[in-house]
Amino acid sequence: MSDPTSPAANGHRATKTPKISFEFFPPKTEEMERNLWDTINRLAPLTPNFVSVTYGAGGSTRERTHATITRILKETELLPAAHLTCVGASCGEIDDIVDRYHDVGVRHIVALRGDPPGGIGTPYFTHPDGYQSSAGLVAGIKKRHPDIEVSVSAYPEKHPEAADFDADIDTLQAKVDAGATRAITQVFFDNDLYFRYRDRVCARGIAIPIVPGIMPMHNFKQARNFVTRAGTTVPDWFAAKFDGLDNDAETRKLVAATVAAGQVQKLFKHGVDTFHFYTMNRADLVFAISHLLGIRPNAAQKAA
DSSP, rough: OOOTTTTGGGGGGOOOEEEEEEOOOOSHHHHHHHHHHHHHHHGGGOOOOEEEOOOOGGGTHHHHHHHHHHHHHHHHHHEEEEEESSSSSSSHHHHHHHHHHHHHHHEEEEOOOOOOOOOTTTTOOOTTTTTOOOHHHHHHHHOOOSEEEEEEEOOOOTTTTSHHHHHHHHHHHHHHTOOEEEEEEEESHHHHHHHHHHHHHHHHTSOOOOOOOOEOOOOOOHHHHHHHHHHHHOHHHHHHHHTTTTTHHHHHHHHHHHHHHHHHEEEHHTTEEEEEETTOOOHHHHHHHHHHOOOOHHHHHHHH
16 A cells, blocks of 8 residues: 555645535425524534535435435525435436536535335346436536536445446546545445555545545444445444443534544644535534534634
């Protein structure tokens, strides 16, 4: 592994204050809608580079994703990025969705293959008339609207369905060749996994930023079940920090903030200057971690 302390290994030098972005998911109920907007209003003053809104399995949240993105554009100064997958729609339907986003002012899409229609662990298949891969989706977006920036996914532990790391990075290369300009990683908890993956990517000559995806574990047991199904390893040392806290939400929250902040601070110390936070539509831990990184609300930054 090359020296992870070298900022050049990440394609740029670390800045004094890191750059951040946030992921939200579209709400299902009025209460969840209020909670999401409380979260957005709490985090917006941190001036993230962008905020992304997820797209449910098989396109199940298509309209709610679009409504959330549209409201962000209308009511905030944030730059929204819309998630889009290959699953459950023809190329024509997906092209129409891209056109709708472009019409309302979206200029950033997170293009993903998507989970199997039956859920993680079931056979994967696409619509017979749809895009057959994430690289195909990226190419379709860029052909239709060259001014849309496209981010894609990356897997420090490789995609669960990839035969090996070489095959996994072949897939990333195809997405870059199709026009992707940023990769956001799946959640990881061991920083060495990220650095080794980034070394492999750099060795291939892939120069786009590989942005670490960070998830503060608000509810450890629930979150561990979710991330392990998606192929993320939860180290024993990490799990041990939450031992005995199943019924102690306040302490669990403090531990989660401490662990995630430590992970991010170590990455930043070793030259990583951009982070994407999976917020789970909660502001508290992400706001605290951002504060520890030196990121303050814009009013406070201006006054400093």
